Amino acid sequence: MIEVRDLRREFTVTTKVGRFRRERRVVRAVDDVAFDVAAGEAVGYVGPNGAGKSTTIKMLTGILVPTSGHVRVCGVEPSRGRRDLARRIGVVFGQRSQLWWDLPLRDSFELLRAIYRVPGGDYASRLRECVELLELGAFLDTPVRQLSLGQRMRGEVTASLLHGPELLVLDEPTIGLDLESKERLREFLADLNAQRGTTLLLTTHDLDDIERLCPRLVVIDRGTVLADGPLEALRAEVAPERVLVVDLEKPAELAGLPGVTSSRAELNGLRHHLTFSRADTTAAALISAVAARAEVHDLVVVEPEIDDVVRRLYARR
Numbered sequence: 064m065i066e067v068r069d070l071r072r073e074f075t076v077t078t079k080v081g082r083f084r085r086e087r088r089v090v091r092a093v094d095d096v097a098f099d100v101a102a103g104e105a106v107g108y109v110g111p112n113g114a115g116k117s118t119t120i121k122m123l124t125g126i127l128v129p130t131s132g133h134v135r136v137c138g139v140e141p142s143r144g145r146r147d148l149a150r151r152i153g154v155v156f157g158q159r160s161q162l163w164w165d166l167p168l169r170d171s172f173e174l175l176r177a178i179y180r181v182p183g184g185d186y187a188s189r190l191r192e193c194v195e196l197l198e199l200g201a202f203l204d205t206p207v208r209q210l211s212l213g214q215r216m217r218g219e220v221t222a223s224l225l226h227g228p229e230l231l232v233l234d235e236p237t238i239g240l241d242l243e244s245k246e247r248l249r250e251f252l253a254d255l256n257a258q259r260g261t262t263l264l265l266t267t268h269d270l271d272d273i274e275r276l277c278p279r280l281v282v283i284d285r286g287t288v289l290a291d292g293p294l295e296a297l298r299a300e301v302a303p304e305r306v307l308v309v310d311l312e313k314p315a316e317l318a319g320l321p322g323v324t325s326s327r328a329e330l331n332g333l334r335h336h337l338t339f340s341r342a343d344t345t346a347a348a349l350i351s352a353v354a355a356r357a358e359v360h361d362l363v364v365v366e367p368e369i370d371d372v373v374r375r376l377y378a379r380r
């Protein structure tokens with residue numbers, strides 16, 4: 064669905080030096096990026112501010128022309144076949160609208176239907192589905208400028224799906240939304256991917272979006288790909304330590320258990336936090352070792368937070 068090789072984009076920026084001189088400098092925003100996305104995947108494209116995420120997305124959608132490299136999206140070269148591509152993909156920019164500010168949402172949708180020449184039956188069924196799942200009914204006749212951010216974002220997502228795209232590219236789709244709106248949108252996108260098979264590529268700073276939606280992560284920093292793989296594999300690679308938290312029936316000492324790299328006790332020895340590495344032991348073996356020493360009341364295995372995984376990936380540089 065997406066094929067990117069040796070992708071590069073440079074910008075020339077002019078900065079003022081002293082009172083009269085200006086200096087031209089080349090900024091390489093995307094530097095030899097390569098990745099593929101197969102049909103039906105849901106991939107998170109993450110990185111710190113200025114990493115090159117938006118620049119990549121703009122090249123994938125044909126808004127920006129690459130300085131060099133190879134990009135194909137749905138078999139189309141985006142900068143040459145922008146119109147053709149627009150019929151096959153949907154794009155949502157959290158910070159930019161594709162809706163007509165003064166028109167009611169419903170009229171914006173009608174205009175998009177005409178632009179993309181969507182057959183009446185397909186349009187009606189897609190709109191009905193989005194209205195129902197994204198709960199748009201109450202504000203379909205409200206001008207876009209009067210909508211809340213959460214309502215507008217639901218409108219943006221609907222607008223991007225009316226022509227039935229194979230791929231949906233989202234740049235910061237949940238930015239600024241309240242928790243309930245975020246969750247509703249995530250659930251909708253997860254269903255779209257799982258049930259319709261729509262491929263998703265999204266950039267986000269909210270790692271809960273990734274945890275909820277994207278089994279695979281491409282991490283970019285300073286224009287280059289730092290890591291690419293399933294979230295679980297990256298977690299195991301850079302943050303292999305997990306913590307077994309056990310509550311005991313009676314206080315006990317749990318020092319020296321095999322595979323435990325550090326431990327901490329609280330509640331007068333009733334609760335223990337045992338840190339262990341995947342390479343040294345398994346959760347099952349550790350639980351058996353604890354149970355052989357003391358009567359276990361309850362337990363939980365805590366995985367490293369996704370924020371921690373991503374922070375360690377950035378730090379690895």
Ligand SMILES: Nc1ncnc2c1ncn2[C@@H]1O[C@H](COP(=O)(O)OP(=O)(O)OP(=O)(O)O)[C@@H](O)[C@H]1O
Nearest residue numbers: 074076090092110111112113114115116117118119
């Ligand atoms: N039009 C432009 N002219 C000059 N420099 C640019 C331009 N667009 C982006 N850049 C620079 O390219 C780099 C990458 O920017 P980009 O917007 O792709 O980052 P990002 O990962 O999307 O960041 P953020 O998370 O802050 O949105 C930055 O150093 C940015 O200043």
